[in-house]
Amino acid sequence: MPFHLDDLDLDSIPDPYHSVLRRMAAAVEDRAVTPAVAIKVIREHLVPLLSDVDSALVSIQGQPSWDKIRTLYPALVFASESQQKQLLAAIGRLIELFVRHSDRPPREIDFPPFIEVFSFNRVCGYLGVPIAKPLLETNDGTRDLYRFCKYCWLPARRKDVCAFHTTSFDEASAARSQPACAHISLKQAQRLRTAFEQHVLALTTRDEMEFHQSGFDLPALLPPSGLSHWLDVRRPHLASLVRKQADTSANSLRILSAVLYGEELGAKVVEAIGGAVYLWTPITTRAEGWLAAWAAKSPRGGARRRGIKLLEV
Structure with missing residues (x-):
């Protein structure tokens, strides 16, 4: 399904990001938003808003999947809390909205219970190390x-x-x-x-x-x-x-x-x-x-x- 921008309550989103969401919707047009399409749109419209250092938080390794893309939102939110950077939280929120509302009913994004395990799993994924639960x-x-x-x-x-x-x-x-x-x-x-x-x-x-x-x-x-x-x-x-x-x-x-x-x-x-x-x-x-x-x-x-x-x- 495409990005359902009409489902969003734009009044709850700061004005500067309205145009970003509209550009993302225009980039998708009527196409179904697959993981490959989603990460392409995120890279083209959201990553440029971040510094070179922070853009690393919006990277995934290997074949795009919804499970991998879902991890970007909590990673950015946690980083924003640690570094006191509101922009990271805002970009995380835009990714969350994009992922949720590219389907009907909206996709669910759950926050991981333990940030250290969540981050560990991400690093293991980057390195190709088996993720195991002891x-x-x-x-x-x-x-x-x-x-x-x-x-x-x-x-x-x-x-x-x-x-x-x-x-x-x-x-x-x-x-x-x-x-x-x-x-x-x-x-x-x-x-x-x-x-x-x-x-x-x-x-x-x-x-x-x-x-x-x-x-x-x-x-x-x-x-x-x-x-x-x-x-x-x-x-x-x-x-x-x-x-x-x-x-x-x-x-x-x-x-x-x-x-x-x-x-x-x-x-x-x-x-x-x-x-x-x-x-x-x-x-x-x-x-x-x-x-x-x-x-x-x-x-x-x-x-x-x-x-x-x-x-x-």
Whole structure:
């Protein structure tokens, strides 16, 4: 079907973009808007409005598809929030309108629940790396390691929270062998959440933008070797915490897993992910954002007395 401009409420769209939408509709005419047509129109009418750096956010690799084009809208919106660039949000909105209203009833565009996983999947697509969902078998059933607790990077159990961030969790049990995020109270985690999400968004956007600017040469994914160096460069807060727990004979991945999940669960996660170490990337993104947010909070008093020195990175 063509682009149904008449279905839009133009009064809800800023005037400067009316002419852009009309030019897009004129370019389509009465043709059916296929993915190939859609990306051609987007490149000709929307990409020129962006800077060379930001235009990388409107690129797709390989054969155009609606699934690939749908990812452009949330990518631009997330980037606009991180970089405080309203133009990115506006271009994202125009893409959303174009994709939605080139069909009847309008196509649906869902926001991804976790920006770090969304971006990771995009980067994997650019590199031709298999996109996989790491699953962990536990006594409670199979858990998706990318279905995160809303307060940290651990897998959620129910109600979008992990075992440590519930009202029933016993804080006294958070010993040094527990995940790093278990060493603060639920109230602290709740207060940290906004800053945590902002840091994750900023880090995710930075990584993907630098990846595009490098011509896809930047090692955006956790590599099979050189873990310590990669953490130092890409995840400095997490690297500091890993070094704090390591000794000269320690396996870096084992230490990383223990910091992120605790020793027992961490060993199981290492086994579940196996040699596909790049699957750790969005987990480290989330952990780095959490640790950066915590470091910026400078907790005092009771937080220190509960042994939070472990988190002084």
